[in-house]
């Protein structure tokens with residue numbers, strides 16, 4: 264091969280690599296842009312349309328990249344109006360339910376929040392945009408560890424994940440201003456009520472396993488007495504008891 268030919272081949276090669284890099288970059292951008300659009304639409308059509316109004320909750324739902332909390336092969340379905348499997352027989356809740364429960368919780372930037380049932384970490388990420396600190400407990404180590412890693416990588420650094428049994432709560436960090444339970448026990452766990460601050464509130468689905476449950480708001484008054492408000496029927500995975 265003569266020198267001229269070699270140089271022209273080399274420069275074609277360089278141009279081709281450059282083209283691949285630019286094309287790769289642009290398609291990555293397009294995909295991300297697409298997810299942003301899908302997320303906007305999810306908030307408008309599934310959440311605002313069903314009556315969630317709290318602007319800070321809507322902003323949090325618009326900011327958290329839900330597609331990064333579902334298994335890779337389900338990313339294209341991340342913004343659809345349903346729960347999705349996240350492995351180990353567990354699910355990430357439907358976007359509307361996440362928003363509705365978050366609105367019911369009435370979180371403010373001073374609050375210390377406890378979540379039971381970390382799962383993918385998505386609900387914890389949404390809460391982290393609204394609260395001072397989020398503590399979240401997951402009973403399946405593989406899910407809890409993956410969620411902790413994901414939350415760290417995405418920079419949600421006011422969230423702390425613990426592997427453990429949610430029925431015990433997190434006594435070392437109690438009391439909590441807010442508690443949200445994202446798996447369903449048959450009855451309200453007494454230790455969670457104990458770890459709620461007076462004036463605090465808890466949102467929790469309660470009822471028979473594998474059947475429908477009621478989504479309850481539990482308020483602890485300043486005098487320590489409890490008021491329970493029944494909201495909507497829901498269906499959550501069971502909150503399991505350690506054997």
Ligand code: SAH
Pocket residue numbers: 353354355356379380381382383384385386387400401402403406427428429430445446500501502503504505
């Ligand atoms: N909030 C999650 C979805 C929760 S699915 C998200 O945003 O993705 C319910 C989770 O509760 C499951 O991961 C399940 O393993 C966990 N779980 C069930 N029983 C539990 C218990 N006793 N203590 C802690 N976590 C529990």
